[in-house]
Amino acid sequence: xxxxxxxxxxxxxxxxxxxxxxxxxxxxxxxxxxxxxxxxxxxxxxxxxxxxxxxxxxxxxxxxxxxxxxxxxxxxxxxxxxxxxxxxxxxxxxxxxxxxxxxxxxxxxxxxxxxxxxxxxxxxxxxxxxxxxxxxxxxxxxxxxxxxxxxxxxxxxxxxxxxxxxxxxxxxxxxxxxxxxxxxxxxxxxxxxxxxxxxxxxxxxxxxxxxxxxxxxxxxxxxxxxxxxxxxxxxxxxxxxxxxxxxxxxxxxxxxxxxxxxxxxxxxxxxxxxxxxxxxxxxxxxxxxxxxxxxxxxxxxxxxxxxxxxxxxxxxxxxxxxxxxxxxxxxxxxxxxxxxxxxxxxxxxxxxxxxxxxxxxxxxxxx
Numbered sequence: 246x247x248x249x250x251x252x253x254x255x256x257x258x259x260x261x262x263x264x265x266x267x268x269x270x271x272x273x274x275x276x277x278x279x280x281x282x283x284x285x286x287x288x289x290x291x292x293x294x295x296x297x298x299x300x301x302x303x304x305x306x307x308x309x310x311x312x313x314x315x316x317x318x319x320x321x322x323x324x325x326x327x328x329x330x331x332x333x334x335x336x337x338x339x340x341x342x343x344x345x346x347x348x349x350x351x352x353x354x355x356x357x358x359x360x361x362x363x364x365x366x367x368x369x370x371x372x373x374x375x376x377x378x379x380x381x382x383x384x385x386x387x388x389x390x391x392x393x394x395x396x397x398x399x400x401x402x403x404x405x406x407x408x409x410x411x412x413x414x415x416x417x418x419x420x421x422x423x424x425x426x427x428x429x430x431x432x433x434x435x436x437x438x439x440x441x442x443x444x445x446x447x448x449x450x451x452x453x454x455x456x457x458x459x460x461x462x463x464x465x466x467x468x469x470x471x472x473x474x475x476x477x478x479x480x481x482x483x484x485x486x487x488x489x490x491x492x493x494x495x496x497x498x499x500x501x502x503x504x505x506x507x508x509x510x511x512x513x514x515x516x517x518x519x520x521x522x523x524x525x526x527x528x529x530x531x532x533x534x535x536x537x538x539x540x541x542x543x544x545x546x547x548x549x550x551x552x553x554x555x556x557x558x559x560x561x562x563x564x565x566x567x568x569x570x571x572x573x574x575x576x577x578x579x580x581x582x583x584x585x586x587x588x589x590x591x592x593x594x595x596x597x598x599x600x601x602x603x604x605x606x607x608x609x610x611x612x
Contacts, residue, residue, distance in 0.1 A: 250265050250268075254354055255367055257367055259311075262304060263300075263304070265296070270297065273290065273294065288342055291329070291346075295322075296346045296349070299316075299346070303316055313364070317351050334575065334583060337553075340533065353366075359372075359381065517602055518555070518604050520535060520554075521555070521597075522535045522536060524552075525544075527548070533553075538604040538606070539605060539606075542606070544608055545611055548588045549588075550587070552583060552584055552595065553582075553583045554581065554597060556581075557580070562582070563597075564597055565594075566584075566595060571584055572584075589610070590610055591610075592608070593607070593609075
């Protein structure tokens, strides 16, 4: 939509639409799209066709039906649009361009008033009364104050959180420093090494009681570290400790070997089918629906179905319809292939075999 058409639309929107339609048709008549045509030219062609279809549909309505809502409504693609899509085996980006064109043409031929209500471009916008202007200004100021107040509230909350964390960390440091006492010079167990200890730090003595450890009631009144009878258990305990250490080392080595073995991938790569989706080109719906292995989809009888399969490029897939091999078609994306069929009264089983990796999809007629 150029500036001349835009200016004409402010005076007569229908005349502007007719002028744009004629210019678009002239552009389309000069285009000859082939498989080798650059992608951006294809996109421009699809965009122009979609705009002209919206204009043609709108101008074909009666005077009473030519409303804002009618211009906004999503239109089914034209027959020429669908044929061009099938010719170039492209589904996704033409539909996205169609939606974009419908939104742009609505925005080009409408504008909104102070209440955000849409009007055609050749219609004058209503002006607010003095009372409404005052209320609008007060509402704007109130909205601004609320938004800034909300920002200030969160700033205060963040600052309080930062300062409270700082105070907690300083108090924790003081507690730790006050609890760090010198056990040997500041009291500790039995007053540490101070002169007030009741028992001196003399070596522990093995006595005639043949007992060791705390609570030794021997003649010396001191705990002996070991005794004659305790030597054998001590030696046995040492041997047990060495044995358990060897077992632990052996288990650790076995675990490392097991971990390294698990990292080695054995067998064929799975999940060669990255995604699958279907589209109904001859229906009024414009959706693309993603499906997964084992899905069952209900369709109307004689409905045409187009299924896109995104597959890893190093594998040649085999497609079957009810057990019979069918030929797939490429798209502009080298990883995507598609097949199509018409739904019958019977269940249609779609099978995809990729290097013995089989995916099944079932399409059944609606009851």
